[in-house]
Amino acid sequence: MNKLNFIFxxxxxxxTYIKTHQHGCYELVYYVQGYGKTQIGSGQYVFRPNTFAIIPPHALHDENHGAEDAVMMCIGYQSDHPELKNLSGIYEDAEDGRTGEFISRMVEEFSQQQDGFSEMLDLMVAELNIHLQRLLGKKGISPQKEDLLQYVINYMDEHFRQKIPIDSLAVMSGYSYDRFRHLFKERIGVSPLRYLLLKRLDYAKNLLLTRMLVSEIASEAGFVNDVQFCSLFKREIGLTPKLFRKTCTPVSPTPPPR
Structure with a gap:
């Protein structure tokens, strides 16, 4: 029996924190955007874009989202497929995102509600089961086995100009706040907060070689205001932003007299 119960x-x-709850059917939650952690039964997991949760019937689960809006596709369904009994937790999608694409087609089918859409969705549930069996096999692959600390570093490299609370990075890594800071400094050599500062300053250095105003550079590089930017820049670089610009900007050669 394969039957869709809900999809949205x-x-x-x-x-956002979603309190512990349960469903009477299987639930698959595909994370399109956002990161955080979840407890499914007795297991704790970290989710991020292009991962998905498989939650067995009546399994207690919650969600704790980090410092970014989250977008998810959720489906609830009934199935007697034997391989589903071995699946519970967070799993990695294929590199081409085929699971996400498949669920997107299910969402589209439901939203269009053409003739026979209910029967079509039940058939797609059966197809989904086969897809999951091929993708995950009997054991599956959990993101917990990946280097999640490196994922956090990659995230910081891409979003350093935004306000990123360190406790949210700890949530993303799956470690406690103190453990995350210790492991980060052990690998990188500096604290997470200083790492973000140095990234912003390096970015600001490049902008100072342009004609952007110092106040614009401060905002673009992720500083609170130009006062904070100038103070931290002078402390770390040894020059004010204006003096750095004057010192490092190449002087155009004087044209020869005609």
Whole structure:
């Protein structure tokens, strides 16, 4: 028996906590955007874009979202497929995102509600089961086995100009706040906060070689204001932003007299 119980797309604001609850059917939650952690039964997992949760019937689960809005596609379904009994937790999608694309087609089928859409969705549930069996096999692959600390570093490299609370990075890594800071400094050599500062300053250096105003550079590089930017720049670089610009900007050669 393969039957769809519910399907929807939802967006949660940053730092949203979904209290512990359960369903009487299987639930698959595909994370399109956002990161955080979840407890499914007795297991704790970290989710991020292009991962998905498989939650067995009556399994207690919650969600704790980080410092970014989350977009998810959720489906609830009944199935007697034997391989489903071995699946519970967070799993990685294929590199081409085929699971996400398949669920997107299910969402589209439901939204259009053409003739026979209910029967079509039940058939797609059966197809989904086969897809999951091929993708995950009997054991599956959990993101917990990946280098999640490196994922956090990659995230910081891409979003350093934004306001990123360190506790949210700890949530993303799956470690406690103190453990995350210790492991980060052990690998990188500096604290997470200083790492973000140095990234912003390096970015600001390049902008100072342009004609952007110092106040614009401060905002673009992720500083609170130009006062904070100038103070931290002078402390770390040894020059004010204006003096750095004057010192490092190449002087155009004087044209020869005609």
């Amino acid at each position: 797309t939802i967006k949660h604001p940053e730092h």
